[in-house]
Amino acid sequence: MGLDTVELVFAVEEHFGVQIPDGDASKLETVGMLQSWLVNELSQRGHTPVNLERTFAELRDLICRQTGVSPERVVPEARFVQDLRMD
Numbered sequence: 001m002g003l004d005t006v007e008l009v010f011a012v013e014e015h016f017g018v019q020i021p022d023g024d025a026s027k028l029e030t031v032g033m034l035q036s037w038l039v040n041e042l043s044q045r046g047h048t049p050v051n052l053e054r055t056f057a058e059l060r061d062l063i064c065r066q067t068g069v070s071p072e073r074v075v076p077e078a079r080f081v082q083d084l085r086m087d
Helices: 003-016 031-044 052-067
Strands: none
Touching (some): 031 052
16 A cells, blocks of 8 residues: 555544554455445444445545545546556
């Protein structure tokens, strides 16, 4: 994981109040995979019902702030390294 990715993981953890294990973080290659992980984690913690659209919107905003990527590029199938140019 590069610096951009590590900083995004920290921002996501802080914003959503979760801890993403390194092993999980290294497998989350797309925005959609990270969103699914978050929804599952938040659901397990009793944050039900988890609003999928709100979770995606908050995640997209975090990614845009951390990377400077335009919101239009942050789609579920976007890969962090290849599509969003995160290291």
